Amino acid sequence: MLALFWACASSAQVQSQESAGSAKPLDADPGLEELLRQPLKQVPRDVEVSTAARFTQSAAQAPTTTYVVTAGDIARFGYRNMSDILRAMPGLYVTKDNGFSYVGARGLGRPGDLNTRLLFLIDGMRINENVYDAALISDEFFVDADLIERVEFAPGPGSALYGNNAFLGVVNVITKRADKMAGVETRASIDSLGVQHLRASWGHRSEAGWEGWLALSGTKQDRRPYPFEALETPDPLEGELRDHLWNRAKRLLVSFNAGGWAMRGGATSLTQGVPVQVSVQNPDLLDQGYLLSDNNFVSLSHERSLSPDWDLFASVSLKNSKYQERYPLIFPQTQQRAYYGTTARGRWSNWDLRLSTRRWTDHTVMAGLELQDDALMRISQGLEGEPPFQEFYGINRRVGVFIQDEWQLSVSQRLILGLRRDTSHVAEPKLNPRLAWVWNGVPDATLRLMYGGAFRAANLNEFSLNSALGVPTPNPEQIKTYEASWEQALTPQLQYRASLYASRLSNLMELNQVDLPVYENRGRLRNIGSELDLERRWDQGANLRLGLSLQRTRDQNGAGLSNSPSALFKLFYSQPLAGDALQLSWQAYAMSRRSTALQELPGYLLNNLNLLWRPRLDVDVSLGVYNLGATRYLDRPASAAPAIKQEGRTVQLSVSWRLGS
Numbered sequence: 001m002l003a004l005f006w007a008c009a010s011s012a013q014v015q016s017q018e019s020a021g022s023a024k025p026l027d028a029d030p031g032l033e034e035l036l037r038q039p040l041k042q043v044p045r046d047v048e049v050s051t052a053a054r055f056t057q058s059a060a061q062a063p064t065t066t067y068v069v070t071a072g073d074i075a076r077f078g079y080r081n082m083s084d085i086l087r088a089m090p091g092l093y094v095t096k097d098n099g100f101s102y103v104g105a106r107g108l109g110r111p112g113d114l115n116t117r118l119l120f121l122i123d124g125m126r127i128n129e130n131v132y133d134a135a136l137i138s139d140e141f142f143v144d145a146d147l148i149e150r151v152e153f154a155p156g157p158g159s160a161l162y163g164n165n166a167f168l169g170v171v172n173v174i175t176k177r178a179d180k181m182a183g184v185e186t187r188a189s190i191d192s193l194g195v196q197h198l199r200a201s202w203g204h205r206s207e208a209g210w211e212g213w214l215a216l217s218g219t220k221q222d223r224r225p226y227p228f229e230a231l232e233t234p235d236p237l238e239g240e241l242r243d244h245l246w247n248r249a250k251r252l253l254v255s256f257n258a259g260g261w262a263m264r265g266g267a268t269s270l271t272q273g274v275p276v277q278v279s280v281q282n283p284d285l286l287d288q289g290y291l292l293s294d295n296n297f298v299s300l301s302h303e304r305s306l307s308p309d310w311d312l313f314a315s316v317s318l319k320n321s322k323y324q325e326r327y328p329l330i331f332p333q334t335q336q337r338a339y340y341g342t343t344a345r346g347r348w349s350n351w352d353l354r355l356s357t358r359r360w361t362d363h364t365v366m367a368g369l370e371l372q373d374d375a376l377m378r379i380s381q382g383l384e385g386e387p388p389f390q391e392f393y394g395i396n397r398r399v400g401v402f403i404q405d406e407w408q409l410s411v412s413q414r415l416i417l418g419l420r421r422d423t424s425h426v427a428e429p430k431l432n433p434r435l436a437w438v439w440n441g442v443p444d445a446t447l448r449l450m451y452g453g454a455f456r457a458a459n460l461n462e463f464s465l466n467s468a469l470g471v472p473t474p475n476p477e478q479i480k481t482y483e484a485s486w487e488q489a490l491t492p493q494l495q496y497r498a499s500l501y502a503s504r505l506s507n508l509m510e511l512n513q514v515d516l517p518v519y520e521n522r523g524r525l526r527n528i529g530s531e532l533d534l535e536r537r538w539d540q541g542a543n544l545r546l547g548l549s550l551q552r553t554r555d556q557n558g559a560g561l562s563n564s565p566s567a568l569f570k571l572f573y574s575q576p577l578a579g580d581a582l583q584l585s586w587q588a589y590a591m592s593r594r595s596t597a598l599q600e601l602p603g604y605l606l607n608n609l610n611l612l613w614r615p616r617l618d619v620d621v622s623l624g625v626y627n628l629g630a631t632r633y634l635d636r637p638a639s640a641a642p643a644i645k646q647e648g649r650t651v652q653l654s655v656s657w658r659l660g661s
Contacts, residue, residue, distance in 0.1 A: 040543070042492040043535050045444065050124070051152040051172040053406065053416070054161055054366065055356065060446045062154075063406070063416040063436035065485045065499055067533075069151045071176065076574045076585045078610030078624035079145050080189075080652065082137040086171070089153045090531045091549045093568055093591060095635040097644050098227050099247070099272045099291060101138045102637045105155065105168040106501070106529055107551040107564040111596065111638055112511030112519075117167035117456060119158065123175055123264060125299050128165050129321040130374050131346040131394070133459040135171075139249035140293045142266040144199055144217050146187060146656065147253065149176045155531075156501065157454030157481050160418040160434030163370060163400040167454045167479055175255060175264075178203045178211035183660030189622075191652035195221045195247075210258035221247040227644045237284060244275035244288050260304045264317075267296035278330050287328040289341075294322045301352075313354040321346040326384065339384040344461075347376035362408040372398040377460045392464035398424045404434070412441040427457035427476045445488035453480045462509060462519040471518045477507045493537045503527040514597065525561075527553040541576040560595070563636065565603070567592040583612045596636045599643065604633035618658040626650045 045060060052062035059066050067089050069079075079085050083101040087094045093104050103115055114134035120127050122142060128135050151173050158166030181203030189197045196219065203213030224245040226238045247270075254265040269292075276289035301315030325341035349372070356366040377394030402420035409415055418434030432453040439447040457476040466473055485499035505525040512518050529551030536544045547570040553561050571588040587608040594601045610624040630649040637644070 043495040051154045067153045082141045090547045095637040107553045109563045119166040119170045121172040130348045131344045132461045140268045140270040149174045157452040159432040159454035160420045178205040181213040185658045187656035189654030212256035215253045217251045219249040241275045246273040262301045265298040290326040292324040309359045311356045315352045344379045348374045364406040367403045370400040394460040396425045414438045430455045448485045450483045466518045474509045474521045475507045497533040545572040562596045565592045585610045620656045622654045624652045
């Protein structure tokens with residue numbers, strides 16, 4: 001692989017020399033779109049981000065380090081979905097079970113977690129659902145990867161601005177605007193595992209001042225790999241099991257902007273087929289079970305200036321979720337078939353009001369009020385069409401009030417002070433502070449010293465599991481983090497970032513992996529770690545980024561956590577082979593060994609290659625090879641389930657075509 005790297009670098013040198021003598025006329029100026037596609041020759045220093053402070057500002061001025069994956073990165077490296085994008089972020093790691101993906105951060109990826117400790121946003125709108133507090137990042141995610149303009153990840157506690165769920169960080173997905181979506185666009189892809197994906201979109205920007213787009217997509221896979229196959233002893237029933245393992249997903253996403261108004265709407269429907277043994281006497285008799293997930297939202301927001309010094313932002317969003325498990329059952333006496341399983345329904349609304357001002361010299365003050373009204377929270381279990389065996393309801397209303405002041409102490413120093421109070425029906429009021437000092441005293445460098453706290457209260461799923469067995473609901477978990485980060489551009493083409501953090505966690509909620517399957521609070525934990533990131537760019541457009549994340553988490557007895565890798569290594573290299581028209585990208589991802597309650601999981605190294613060919617401005621062809629070395633590795637995101645064999649070498653071909661842009 002290193003030989004490939006240097007071969008690409010050498011090729012770039014040759015390409016650069018050939019380009020200098022190409023036959024293209026000197027007066028043939030590239031168009032705007034062609035210019036925007038040109039690979040950057042310098043590390044960008046003025047990237048704008050909005051997640052760290054809830055308003056747009058330079059990443060160098062933001063109160064926390066913010067990592068960004070852009071639309072260009074998604075295209076170059078062939079990221080297929082949200083899981084691929086999250087895996088590219090420093091400190092994050094993704095595990096998968098039979099159909100869903102789970103993301104861990106800074107060593108916390110507890111078995112039984114449902115992505116509850118990261119807050120996910122779409123264009124600033126909270127999308128964690130209200131029954132499991134889960135962020136759905138697999139095929140049920142609302143946004144196709146190629147509709148994303150950029151993804152921002154602000155690691156560390158964020159409850160002082162965002163409240164519940166912003167425990168380990170905030171992920172904000174910024175969708176494209178109509179200038180990138182104008183006209184008709186179609187995209188089709190297929191991979192060697194039989195995953196077929198088709199998307200169509202239409203967008204328009206009016207001279208009257210409004211713009212909008214609509215996108216529809218569908219994914220299907222008729223036979224998925226058998227996930228529980230032992231590495232050395234294939235199950236003889238694999239062929240029949242795979243006949244019952246399949247996947248169907250549909251998405252709709254709408255975006256509309258006019259003046260200071262913005263409207264978004266989205267819907268996803270995911271159906272997964274799973275094999276089910278319906279007879280104890282005949283374990284080879286299989287039938288079809290189903291996992292269904294339906295989610296939708298609509299949001300409306302308005303942003304305006306009240307005066308030269310005052311700005312107002314207000315938004316409201318309505319959301320629904322339904323998750324259903326349907327397993328067949330045959331009654332021995334009557335041979336009648338029925339379905340049993342779990343159904344979880346959620347319906348809620350989020351209200352957000354923010355007022356910011358620069359009325360006072362050297363101060364930018366923002367105050368906000370947020371409300372989440374949970375109109376429906378219900379988990380029921382039983383036979384389909386019959387009264388449920390068990391049913392759990394939740395009644396909750398979360399209210400958060402916060403204030404933040406960005407104080408410009410001098411030309412090179414800024415102090416950020418923040419405080420938020422959250423109340424709900426399920427936990428005592430929580431007060432979370434935020435303190436950050438940002439220093440830009442050295443040219444092209446930023447030093448941050450940060451302190452923050454966050455909390456997460458038990459959700460309905462955690463309550464119901466405990467309640468069914470007569471166990472009290474666990475107390476809210478809390479985290480306090482001290483962090484220092486330093487980033488510096490040594491040259492316009494070389495930049496590095498380093499951060500050190502130390503966290504104290506109390507009452508961490510985790511699923512008992514030995515006795516009763518209930519959620520329990522764990523004693524105090526200490527989590528220390530560092531994240532290092534180096535980026536280098538070359539004149540011919542080549543780009544190299546290296547990332548290393550190290551962490552150690554221990555409780556009072558010196559014991560570590562399960563599914564908590566101590567080291568993550570990530571490499572990203574992209575090389576133009578023929579300018580923007582042909583680019584080769586290489587991604588390497590390594591994770592150290594992990595322990596779980598039932599087995600040790602060895603470390604592994606994955607390599608992905610992607611070739612992006614743009615023969616014309618309106619056509620993209622991408623050929624990706626994922627897990628190039630066919631590395632055999634396991635994940636165990638659920639403590640009670642067998643280890644899951646992960647995808648082997650996979651080849652994907654995708655083609656997109658735009659008309660009328």
